[in-house]
Amino acid sequence: MPHIPLPEHLPGITGLLEYRLDTALPIRELTQILLRGESTLTPGERELIAALVSNRNQTRFCTAAHTKAADLLLGENETAWLVKQDYETAPVSEKMKALLAIAARAQNSGKDVTPEAVERARQAGATDREIHDTVLITALFCLYNKYVDGMATVTPSDPAYYQRLGERIVNGYLRPKDGFPVPQKT
Numbered sequence: 001m002p003h004i005p006l007p008e009h010l011p012g013i014t015g016l017l018e019y020r021l022d023t024a025l026p027i028r029e030l031t032q033i034l035l036r037g038e039s040t041l042t043p044g045e046r047e048l049i050a051a052l053v054s055n056r057n058q059t060r061f062c063t064a065a066h067t068k069a070a071d072l073l074l075g076e077n078e079t080a081w082l083v084k085q086d087y088e089t090a091p092v093s094e095k096m097k098a099l100l101a102i103a104a105r106a107q108n109s110g111k112d113v114t115p116e117a118v119e120r121a122r123q124a125g126a127t128d129r130e131i132h133d134t135v136l137i138t139a140l141f142c143l144y145n146k147y148v149d150g151m152a153t154v155t156p157s158d159p160a161y162y163q164r165l166g167e168r169i170v171n172g173y174l175r176p177k178d179g180f181p182v183p184q185k186t
Helices: 012-019 023-037 043-056 060-074 078-088 096-109 115-123 127-151 158-171
Strands: none
Touching: 012 023, 012 060, 012 127, 023 043, 023 127, 043 060, 043 078, 043 096, 043 127, 060 078, 060 127, 060 158, 096 115, 096 127, 115 127
């Protein structure tokens, strides 16, 4: 049960963002820029970072949502699962493995991102912007994870919920113009 009253039809982060539209706006805009904006990393690769970080933070809602978004963007259901198990053996590029290693380090502590980890990413072809964005996506999802868990939001257990949510977030993170309608009770 959430620590504060939230819209019952909006579990997880969505209800929190609807609770404070003023603070939600810059968070949503930053998320849109980082995960769907111009980048040499694909949206699927950026969702893999979000899924890994959320999984490492043990935030079930965000892990499920961003795993499903990554699955949809990658067109398959195996890579995100394998990244969460062991990104070093997952079927992603060496550059992506190095960036995921940076994300794992930053998730634990920003001070864990070493010059050696950054050099590994550079040697694998990562640009300074990709390294920067990896750390910023990691920090953003640590914020989201703490927000969701710290407010004890509802975490649906139905995989169909995450399928619908993944389909929505594949298209972006900005709030729909008319908000989120309350489902009609039958």
